Amino acid sequence: MKKDLLSIADLDRKEIEHLIEQARCIKREGASSLLSGKTLALLFEKPSLRTRVSFELAMYQLGGHCIYLSPEEVGLGKREPAADIARVLSRYVDVIAARTFSQETLHILAAHSSVPVINALSDLEHPCQALSDLLTISEKKGKLSGLTLAFISDGNNVANSLLLSACLTGMNFHFASPPGYEVKKEVLNQGKKFAALSGSQIQLTNNPHEAARGADIVYTDVWVSMGQEAEAEKRSFVFSSYQVNSKLLSLAKRDALFMHPLPAHHGQEISAGLLDDPRSVVFDQAENRLHLQKALLARILLC
Numbered sequence: 001m002k003k004d005l006l007s008i009a010d011l012d013r014k015e016i017e018h019l020i021e022q023a024r025c026i027k028r029e030g031a032s033s034l035l036s037g038k039t040l041a042l043l044f045e046k047p048s049l050r051t052r053v054s055f056e057l058a059m060y061q062l063g064g065h066c067i068y069l070s071p072e073e074v075g076l077g078k079r080e081p082a083a084d085i086a087r088v089l090s091r092y093v094d095v096i097a098a099r100t101f102s103q104e105t106l107h108i109l110a111a112h113s114s115v116p117v118i119n120a121l122s123d124l125e126h127p128c129q130a131l132s133d134l135l136t137i138s139e140k141k142g143k144l145s146g147l148t149l150a151f152i153s154d155g156n157n158v159a160n161s162l163l164l165s166a167c168l169t170g171m172n173f174h175f176a177s178p179p180g181y182e183v184k185k186e187v188l189n190q191g192k193k194f195a196a197l198s199g200s201q202i203q204l205t206n207n208p209h210e211a212a213r214g215a216d217i218v219y220t221d222v223w224v225s226m227g228q229e230a231e232a233e234k235r236s237f238v239f240s241s242y243q244v245n246s247k248l249l250s251l252a253k254r255d256a257l258f259m260h261p262l263p264a265h266h267g268q269e270i271s272a273g274l275l276d277d278p279r280s281v282v283f284d285q286a287e288n289r290l291h292l293q294k295a296l297l298a299r300i301l302l303c
């Protein structure tokens with residue numbers, strides 16, 4: 001059976017821990033020709049820096065090939081229906097990583113593709129980011145279970161995938177957003193089911209100070225995700241008291257990490273200069289996209 005990764009919930013705790021272990025091993029020792037002869041198609045409806053470059057390099061460094069298909073080129077759902085694109089690409093490539101506006105498009109692609117489909121970010125989730133972040137946290141803290149991650153921003157794709165990741169791996173998840181910008185109910189309910197098994201605690205609040213207090217990791221993301229540009233003005237007003245800055249970080253543990261998936265908006269969701277704070281691990285996060293996705297591609301294509 002082909003292995004799609006459309007949501008973090010497609011993995012269980014064991015598989016996540018194994019992926020992190022594999023990524024650490026590949027990062028340490030390399031794996032030069034592991035994917036020789038294999039081809040990945042990157043099918044993107046939205047812009048990208050990290051996801052595109054890290055997937056392209058991952059294939060190149062593992063001996064495979066990558067083909068980038070830009071929004072203008074393919075016209076997903078406009079020039080051609082998603083189902084037909086999936087059937088055509090399946091005849092050429094071994095795996096598809098797609099960045100789409102809607103999660104539904106990913107499901108259509110996966111349903112009509114005979115090769116695995118990876119979610120490279122949708123409106124609902126960003127599983128490759130969350131898995132890479134778990135790698136970064138485990139490197140910095142030596143464990144995942146029992147740590148507390150405070151996510152202070154919008155209940156967006158990154159928040160949803162981190163909530164599920166935390167609940168699967170025994171991390172506590174604190175979440176603070178303005179009222180009306182919480183994580184999706186279905187994602188929360190799924191997270192609660194995982195938490196009941198792993199022992200994770202979920203705390204939801206509208207108070208960023210409450211969320212950050214005593215946290216091991218303070219995590220934020222943009223207030224306006226790709227596709228929400230029309231709401232930019234309203235959101236910058238609604239989120240204005242949710243900025244992550246030194247004052248907020250000082251409520252977390254002394255050895256807390258500051259995390260952000262990037263791109264960041266300096267002076268909005270983070271204070272200017274925060275990326276250079278000694279607690280910031282944002283560029284390790286960006287680097288680990290490469291290592292984690294190598295392990296993910298190997299798992300999907302070779303196992």
Ligand code: CP
Pocket residue numbers: 047048049050051052121129261262263
């Ligand atoms: N973090 C992340 O996914 O970055 P890009 O949007 O640049 O790929």
Ligand code: NVA
Pocket residue numbers: 121156157158221222224225226261262263
């Ligand atoms: N929430 C952001 C993440 C970017 C990596 C977005 O969807 O634009």
